[in-house]
Amino acid sequence: MSSEAFLKVEGLAKTYPGSAEPVFDGVNFGIARGEFVCIIGHSGCGKTTILNALAGLESASAGHVFMDQREVAGPSLERGVVFQGHALMPWLSVRKNIAFAVRSRWKDWSAAQVDAQVEKYVEMVHLGAAIDKKPSALSGGMKQRVGIARAFAIEPKMLLLDEPFGALDALTRGTIQDELLRICAETHQTVFMITHDVDEAILLADKILLMSNGPQARVAEIVVNTMPRQRERATLHHDPQYYRIRNHLVDFLVARSKDLSHGRAPEHPPEVRPGLANDSAADSPVRAPLQRVV
Template sequence: MSKHYLELSGVDMRFRTEKGEFEALKNINLKLQKGEFVSLIGHSGCGKSTVLNLVAGLYAPSTGGVILEGREVDGPGPERAVVFQNHALLPWLTVEQNIALAVDNTFTRQSKAERKERVAHFLALVHMNHAAHKLPGEISGGMKQRVGIARALAVDPKVLLMDEPFGALDALTRAHLQDSLMEIQAELGNTVIMITHDVDEAVLLSDRIVMMTNGPSATIGEILDIPLDRPRNRVQLSDDALYHKLRRRVLSFLYEGHNKVSQITSKSKVA
């Protein structure tokens, strides 16, 4: 039995294509502790979303396994909730009804009053209780993403999976939601895996950053611990030497990896 809360062990992922077999991931080994916040970062096509889908149970690994609390992940389940870059709210349902749909389908043994209270609690947690009766088309992009996060959290997931949740938002809205996410995670203690392309976001939010090599056959190139004290304040960190050192390390990995691929591609074209 795994000693870690969540573990990816010897995971390979291969897909069949018209041109033959494509190996997206090779030998992924990652162990997470309960309540840990881990970011996945790397260039496009490095398999970050594939890793997330494996943990979500949407894909079955070609080799190896994903273990959560000592049990192998063999399909989707409410203990693993996903927040997408696109909020994925149903446009004909109100904010409250979007969250209630997830709650009602997960907590079938709870009374109607208990489920309604749960919906209200998580709306308040993301500061959206004032918009409970509005339709998604009547609220901003940032507010929609808050509702998406509330819906994911309302089913009480052990692991929260986030696929570039703030990527489509403007800088100010993004910053506000990052701060909200830190507050929520501190309160609830969910284990979080988040995909991001934003180095500052990764350093600000994470306990560890998992840096992926370029695909095909992508793997984990480096794992960087982020030993910054919590709670974290973005303004104070702007003058923090350790913050900038960690940021430079991630940028260096991404830049060096991109250069290596460019050099290999250039040599192939010359040949």
């Protein structure tokens, strides 16, 4: 693993009580500081369990997670989590929902400092006009924006996103994706995100982890997004690299779907030293799509 990795996952595995096989095992990957990484795989491969292990919300059966050279041993405000549902407290306004998180992070802050932090991140997701409304008065997309603002407001070292846009309509999802890209560019946030949307992964991610099927799932491949980082939804499909990357991801998922439908045993890729995008191809599982897909 490169010494520059901000987050390192080594030999991670999870077996639930009463199960003969692990959901996943031998999971290895690294994330550089400021990098946006998406993970894709079919249901049952353990994506959410991996995210929960990174967050310290769930213990792995084997392996280790290190963030900023310290092992993750439990939940921490250094890691912000945005769940599939907005997880807002319905009796509190937008302002008070976010203020609750900010006060948890900085217990000695004055009310004015807390309010300034809340307003900064509410404005960042363009919800200033709704800051004193309760969640019941907000649309689904607005609630997810509040969840994102709350996660960013505690200024975590790492942001963990569990399909935060999956339940939204396409127009709202696209708008929030654009907001997320803009905020991450401004804050240089390190992000790990679960998605089932190939186009979302190509738009947002610097690297895309492809999971083999469970049980005994593993990171089968790490695809480096070679498109320029300043990507926009409206023009993404005009980049000549777009379809080569997209076809590679779709082909991988289709092949795994056929494995599921035929009941084939999970793949076990050869053991290799996990590495980051700048490691040499000879000793890294990282594969740039332009080297792989012609």
